Amino acid sequence: MDTSLASSRFSRRFQLATPIALAPMAYAAGGALSAAVARAGGLALVGGGYGELDWLQREFPIALEQGPRERIGVGFITWRLDQDASALDWVLQHKPRAVMLSFGDPRPYVQRIRASGAALICQVQRVDHLPLALEAGAEVVVAQGAEAGGHSVSPLEGRGLMSLVPEMADWLAAHSPDTVLLAAGGVADGRALAALRLLGAEGVLLGTRLWATRESLAAAAAKQHALGLDGDATTRSIVFDALAARKWPDAFEFTRASQNPLVHEWEGRHDALRAAPAALAHYQDGVRSNDFQRAFVTVGEAVGLVRDLPGAEELIARITGEAKRLLGEPG
């Protein structure tokens, strides 16, 4: 088995210089970051996120203008499309290379995505999620580990990548060998990229590590705060959504983000928090004043390996080079 980066079926299928994809992080993976990732030879997925049409109409054209369009795609939160799919319909007219769907049933959107010529990428969290992704016709499956930042399944259901990736690789080899497996969660450098190739992934989806770059649209104060965090600093909680006045479907209501005293104060009482205007105002005041004893940053366990805020092209070259050295592969 050839586990080099060059032999990655993800790289070959999408004609990438390196098997790295930008996670479509809502409000962070904008046009400039996406373009930089695509220029570096990765697959960029603009953060279609909650499906805001105006946000995507601003950011997606920037990605197309500044980056090679053959490596520009987009990602959406599936259950939000069930409420309003206008951003998906708009972006499909602009021929994204791929559309990634996460957190919900992808099947209602498959026909229009494939008709546009885009590849379908589905993110899943457990082995028992694979059959639905394959039924939907996913060309690429992203295994999201419990290490990942942002929304996912509950802490009781989440899987770590160490066994999830080889188990999914074996399952796909037996049931759908053409499907490409990527891994997401906890990946911040070339060590994890190389390790995940050996575990059976064809590449990685980078969230937190690309969130902490110059081009990311995350707030400057949030990026600075993240530089001081170790990987123990995050937790998975429903409180984050309650603070942000968001309500996700029960299956995906847990978010991994940086913990702080406010999150601990409301742990287990998120419904009460939603009905407590003074507490919510106290949180919002913390956000406005960049007080991270109240505000939080939506990052995964990989934040403990983030020690700088480089440009995305430099970062991808660094990660790729380190992985190649570890795999004994010519640069």
Place this chain on the structure above:
Amino acid sequence: MDTSLASSRFSRRFQLATPIALAPMAYAAGGALSAAVARAGGLALVGGGYGELDWLQREFPIALEQGPRERIGVGFITWRLDQDASALDWVLQHKPRAVMLSFGDPRPYVQRIRASGAALICQVQRVDHLPLALEAGAEVVVAQGAEAGGHSVSPLEGRGLMSLVPEMADWLAAHSPDTVLLAAGGVADGRALAALRLLGAEGVLLGTRLWATRESLAAAAAKQHALGLDGDATTRSIVFDALAARKWPDAFEFTRASQNPLVHEWEGRHDALRAAPAALAHYQDGVRSNDFQRAFVTVGEAVGLVRDLPGAEELIARITGEAKRLLGEPG
């Protein structure tokens, strides 16, 4: 950086043929399994577990008789030693190569362990656990990922190995470069061993995979049941201890084991379960009749990669060979 198995500082320090340690699983890692692991060139840690003197007096001599004693050690649950350390004191007279302590403050036991000539191994779950392990003088630190079976920290505090291992490797390189880092959790084959070498671990501690061997003292019906499980089949819960009528300290009261309807029925109501004799009798009846709709098997997420019940020597040769092939290392 040389990431071969042969260059592992764990192998060199303990003169091992392969950087694999047997996790000291209570009631499963007995004398025969330990001896087999030691004969295969790994470091065997007999499952001193809850500190039952009579169990250890039976199993430890078997390990010494059947395996090379220079690779036979023992492991204990630290908080149990606080109640009764007679098994530790007994075994130290028999010169174990190493003593592993997990789940509690190791410092009260360090002096007698080192005086016996044994190496001290401390298991930790988070980066912020490292300073105490180093203060205790651990020669080896085991990073236990949230993937692991058995007891650990809560699901909100647990870390996946994908970022925990490189983060700990960096921390140790900066603060205590002689300390040897191992990884535990989710490891079932040579892919994970090779991947963890690239992530910065010097070797692995195998639990679930060695639990499912011919020599393991786990019940035959439990091993057979485990063969049919995928990695999604486990969960982390306090209910397991309530069913088994055990009470661990709050910091480590969560166990990862195979879920079933009975565990779900009592989720969130473990205190009520402890006070419900009929429910406990119903569980115990399930254990006696090998009914895994009530009984559970204490395994980690790696169970999804367990497809046979080989002898431990054959298994370790298989894992080592696969890891070497992936690392491009001569067999």
